[in-house]
Amino acid sequence: MAYVIDQDSCIQCGECMNSCPVGAISEEDGKFSINPDECLSCGVCAGSCPQEAISEE
Ligand code: SF4
Numbered sequence: 828m829a830y831v832i833d834q835d836s837c838i839q840c841g842e843c844m845n846s847c848p849v850g851a852i853s854e855e856d857g858k859f860s861i862n863p864d865e866c867l868s869c870g871v872c873a874g875s876c877p878q879e880a881i882s883e884e
């Protein structure tokens with residue numbers, strides 16, 4: 828299980844990337860994504876997102 832970002836809700840603020848303790852979130856061409864192989868499903872990023880765009884898969 829990993830957390831995923833709803834791209835339709837994301838406003839590309841970067842808060843989630845800054846909050847992830849293991850650096851599992853990256854940005855490429857303005858699109859933020861979570862690497863499921865690195866995600867620990869801790870939920871910290873979901874709590875940091877102002878859009879509530881992150882949820883458990
Ligand atoms: S759930 Fe935790 S480990 Fe996974 S991307 Fe979010 S902050 Fe990082």
Ligand code: SF4
Nearest residue numbers: 837838840841843876
């Ligand atoms: S915190 Fe939420 S709105 Fe901001 S970049 Fe991450 S997913 Fe997008």
